[in-house]
Amino acid sequence: MAIPGYKRLVPWMLARGSGPYERWMAGRKRRLLGELSGVVVEIGPGAGANLRYLRSDATWIGVEPNPYARPYLERAAGDAGVAHEVREGSAERLPVDSASADAVIGTLVLCSVDDVAGALREIRRVLKPGGRYVFIEHVAAPVGTWRRRLQRWVRPLWHVLADGCHPDRETLQAIRTAGFARVEAEEFLAPLGLVAPHIAGFAVNEGAAS
DSSP states (O other), X not given: OOXXXXXHHHHHHHHHHXXXXXXXXXXXXXXXXXXXXXXXXXXXXXXXXXXXXXOTTOEEEEEOSOGGGHHHHHHHHHHHXXXXXXXXXXXXXXXXXXXXEEEEEEESOTTXXXXXXXXXXXXXXXXXXXXXXXXXXXXXXXXXXXXXXXXXXXXXXXXXXXXXXXXXXXXXXXXXXXXXXXXXXXXXXXXXXXXXEEEEEEEEOXXXXX
């Protein structure tokens, strides 16, 4: 079910309503994103909250399925002083050449893609050998907890109201089994109630030096 005007509203809400979360996550984002260089592809960048952390010598390609996000992304990239390009596309079919990216960023993205395994295959395809996939995602709560039961109970309505989001995805397991050479991740609770369980870290594509 599509809510009239919702796609236009989403980037507006992200630009104006995510401040507390972004301030809470700033330290992790600075650590994970601040050293990325070369060609950096970001999947589903929304309103461009991550651009401020990139080095000025990076070349950023944002792949965003919502055309209404483009003005926000152009503005954020300009403010960050980063060479940039916005391309319309999906995580499962990235409009990016194979083995062309030094890094891929995905934050709060895999919860809403239709095919998680397919998106991770695309990330591996576009990364250069040894390239890095940096992720921050909310994930399913531990089995048997009240939060996990509630995530499952509200999932149908949550999916409609939260732009396709699944609150109970086993995302870390999907990343660990996607074929990366190395995965490093931390698990923690963010101040987000039902979707408080989070992971943050990086995965290194095959071909990295030992």
